[in-house]
Amino acid sequence: MRNVIVILGDQLNLDNPALEGFDCEQDLVLMVEAQHESTHVWSHKARIALFLSAMRHFAQTLQSQHYPLRYLKLGDHEHVDLASAWLALLSEYDPQQIIVCEPGDYRVLKALEDCASTLNKRLIVRDDTFFLCSxxxxxxxxxxxxxxxxxxxxxxxxxxxxxxxxxxxxxxxxxxxxxxxxxxxxxxxxxxxxxxxxxxxDPITQAVFADVERLFPEHPxxxxxxxxxxxxxxxxxxxxxxxxxxxxxxxxxxxxxxxxxxxxxxxxxxxxxxxxxxxxxxxxxxxxxxxxxxxxxxxxxxxxxxxxxxxxxxxxxxxxxxxxxDMPAMAEANHYAHQRDLPNWYWTGKTNMNCMRQTIKQTMQYGYAHHIQRLMVTGMFGLLAEIEPKQVADWYLAVYVDAVDWVELPNVVGMALHANGGRFTSKPYIASGAYIKRMSNYCNSCSYQPDLKTSAKACPVTTLYWNFLIKHEQVLLNNPRTLLMVKNLNRFNDEEKTLIQHKAQQVLNALDEI
Missing domain, CATH: 1.25.40.80 (Serine Threonine Protein Phosphatase 5, Tetratricopeptide repeat)
Known part of the structure; x- marks a missing residue:
């Protein structure tokens, strides 16, 4: 065999550059469904279903175009992850070289490089022409x-x-x-x-649904x-x-x-x-x-x-x-050294904060939330609540149907959490509950009140927002884009600031209960 063409689950088009120059007499297309791709983060059932159904439909397209194809379905093979499947199949076919379009995940690229190295095979990684800037x-x-x-x-x-x-x-x-x-x-x-x-x-997607419920029954x-x-x-x-x-x-x-x-x-x-x-x-x-x-x-x-x-x-x-x-350093970025665990209700929506409840409920129903729900609700809360960036990033990768590492990680680390210290943004994206009230009707049916900071009914977003400003006041004063927001701290005397910090600590110590 001349070439084995590895096609990944997010490369489902006949214009895939890895297929350029394909020879049906000498080459083979290889596609693998691997359980680890749904479990290395606890993936949403709809996300799993989307990838598997799209892959199987594309496999059908390849077969209709008479491409020689080896396709491994979940449940039909013993390999847990892509790397073990690749090693076994590439050893079996013993091609002269392996060709792939640039993966969208650094982890997957490294796994394929390691596989090629182990087998002493040449790996050709072709530019992904489905982006307009190489x-x-x-x-x-x-x-x-x-x-x-x-x-x-x-x-x-x-x-x-x-x-x-x-x-x-x-x-x-x-x-x-x-x-x-x-x-x-x-x-x-x-x-x-x-x-x-x-x-x-159609029947392909119906079969995928059955596989998802059978193989991943406890997934969110x-x-x-x-x-x-x-x-x-x-x-x-x-x-x-x-x-x-x-x-x-x-x-x-x-x-x-x-x-x-x-x-x-x-x-x-x-x-x-x-x-x-x-x-x-x-x-x-x-x-x-x-x-x-x-x-x-x-x-x-x-x-x-x-x-x-x-x-x-x-x-x-x-x-x-x-x-x-910026990879792989981006994956470890933690500018504020935040170490708190992701609250359990990120997976269930069972929180008294209606903005979070509605966004997470929608996310669990469809595998979808739009950019402001991600940036200024679930993401902003992750920053203000001092949650470890990797846990937040893994959650985003798990729960959204459009999530591929190349898009989710920089949006979470760089935009939502400011965890890379403003590498490509000019300020942390933070606001009080007043922003959420202005941009939605979430606050109308919430247990908390967005204009309160320290009482029992105080909005956790508002409390943690002011706490963040107090904690990082000197740095934020030096940034023209956050200067005015920090100057609002002048409205409070030292006793009021202490009350805000005390209330914030109560919230931070009981994130699972708010």
Whole structure:
């Protein structure tokens, strides 16, 4: 055998660069389902189901295209992890070389490198062409002396790909319309939210559901409300649905949150395209081009269009570049030396804090929460509650269907927890309960009151926010972006500050009980 092509669970497209030059007479495709991929973090049932169903559908596509394929299903082999399966199968086939597209997980890359080394085989790792900025290009950009800020990178990418550009200037005269995309809902809440696209749960996915319930019965979350695309056709349906029904209103309330028992209330006007993008069912370039075309054709609001493109062309590419630039050190980052354990209710939602309860309830139901729920609810609380960053990062990797290490780790460590000390952000993302009250209706039915800091009814977010400012006052005073927030401490005398710290310590000592 000439080549064994290893295809991973987040590389599910026939344009996979590892398949370039494939020869059906001499080469073989290898795909493996391994139990460890669902247990190295305690993965949500919907996340497991999404990956397995998408993989099995892609295997079917490969077979229909007559690719020689060896596919190992969970339950049909004895190998617990990818490494042991690879070692056994590569020993069996004894290829001249192993080819893979760049993995999205440093751990998986190292396992494959170790396997190739053990077998004394040449490993070829090809650039992942489903990103618009290669690792080498990002490293060059990062080495040009600029601050590692998404704003600068985003401008570079807009110019490079001529996206939303009028000559050398941005369409509309501004690079970002973020300030127009932060509105909360009125007291009546969101109105006329488009429904989620529906498609049939076919026999492949039904079999996956049965396997998940049989093999991972105690894992968190549920699959009763599974609604995620598992094929390219379904992913294209989600893209078309977003453009046709949601994009026009996407920008206005993209940071807002609302308590609801309906799927539409959970998803609001968000695209739900992160998981098909991360599985490579969609290419970011085709998504951006479709959005631009709709902007021109349908005269859509520039703030919505630019806000969405910034997420794909800017933040997504920026985060991926930083992951590979900073690994493996990123995984151990702990700027504040936080060591507290993740509260048990992160897995159940059984807390008196309604913002956390609603976000976690939604997460366990769908494997989904939008970026503000992740950043300014579950993530911000992890920072203020001084939880060990690795435990928080592992939780995010476990519970969200779109979670791949390259995207989840830098977002958690760098954005939500500021655990790398501001390597690519200008400040910690912190706020009191007043922010959550302004951006949602969560506080209306909460046991705590967001404007209270020290009483029995004091909001834990508010208490811990002021405690964080007191604890890190000198550092925050030296940061122009946190200066005004820290100056608010001047409202309190020493006795009031002591009361806040005392109440905060009570909260921190009983995180499982709040």
């Amino acid at each position: 690792q080498a290009d990002f490293k060059r950009w990062a080495g040009q002396g600029k601050q590692l800020r998404m704003e600068y990178f985003y401008r570079y990418m807009r110019k490079r790909y001529h996206v939303l550009m009028a000559g050398e200037e941005p369409v509309g005269g501004k690079w970002s319309y973020d300030h127009e995309n932060r509105k909360s809902f009125s007291k009546d809440g969101p109105q006329n939210i488009p429904a989620v696209p529906e498609f049939e749960i 979350g549920r699959i009763d409300d599974f609604c995620w695309p598992v094929t390219r056709a379904q992913a294209l349906l989600f893209l078309q649905h977003f453009i046709a029904t949601k994009l026009v209103d996407f920008g206005t309330h993209q940071d807002a949150m609302w308590q609801s028992d309906l799927a539409s209330g959970a998803f609001l006007w968000h695209s739900l395209l992160a998981s098909p993008l991360n599985l490579k069912l969609l290419h970011p370039k085709e998504v951006i081009e479709a959005i631009e075309q709709a902007y021109v054709k349908d005269n859509l609001p520039l703030a919505s269009v630019e806000g969405f493109i910034r997420q794909i062309l800017g933040w997504r590419e920026f985060i991926r570049g930083l992951y590979w630039l």
